[in-house]
Amino acid sequence: MYLFTAVREDQYYMAGKMIAVSVVHGGPGPHFRSEDLVHYLAGQASFKATVASVTDEDIGKVLQEIENATSVDVLRECVMKHSTLLQRAGCLRHVSTVEEKKDIVSDYLRWYIIDRNSSVLHRFKDGLSALHFLEAPQQQPTLLSPVLCHIEKKLTALDLERLFKPDFSSSGSNRRLLESQTVEFWADYLLDCEGLSILIFRTTCDKTL
Template structure:
């Protein structure tokens, strides 16, 4: 019997085990945090729930209360804390990031377009595509607004808004030359790992759109 049980464990599909663990984590998103904090305990009685709440309060509140108190004491220097309490709205941009609405100009300036060397035939074709890119951004801004511009940014970087500390690496754009104009083959591509999009060099704005 013991050997049969062992055989059952050995023949279990590792992918199935991994999927079951993934599902369990989605159902219990705080389990890993509680386990790492040493607070994960089985709840068998109502009193166990109270103990779990105490553990969570310690981890989230009491454990960092000393650091928060020192932060408040530091902010009292030159009456900064009093000024923050009197004018919270004025200080909010310094402590809370609020992304500005995207515009065509902002998106155009955000990306570094990498052109070929001056004098090469590719350079002239690329400059034409850059003009298409600018016109396309203006059309999107006028017709669909900042939300769709955020979609374009997400296509190239994975983020719908510009992060508080900017992108790293900086967003860029490069060109794909000599691709045949086929269904789906002339569409832009992107690599969000390096915040880079690739535009196919086309001769007509209608094909670019």
């Protein structure tokens, strides 16, 4: 997402540099980028984005409408109806076959994900180049995906339990006994809640990041 304040303060470069420094020193990656964007950063030409990649609900509906066109006439009507949106992305064209809907959607997706953000992506990529972080992924592109790509992993009781580290009292004391029982109750509670909406309610999240 393009944010003028972030551009002015060069935050995209700093974000890339922070990620590079973290990963090079054995820290975690952000796991928030789309696979197509990661491939672009790694210098790969492949682009397989789908309408589901669009976070803007209104734009997603427009692309879905174009994608669902069943005839040339319907497609032309969709193109004219949304001509302003398509023209902004350089995707407005005269269509002669219904199959051209795939090219229109694909071209728009590339503009939406990459082209319209090219300036900030360039700075983000400059930041990722810190400590030669990008050199290896550009030679072996598959190395970058596990670090930057968004990966959905269902939130489990064990994930939540590992977020906390008990600060126990001295071993053998009465307080230590009570604290150990409390930790056991907490683990049992999390296990009982696993898979239930209460875990989502307590964390406001149904996936790990």
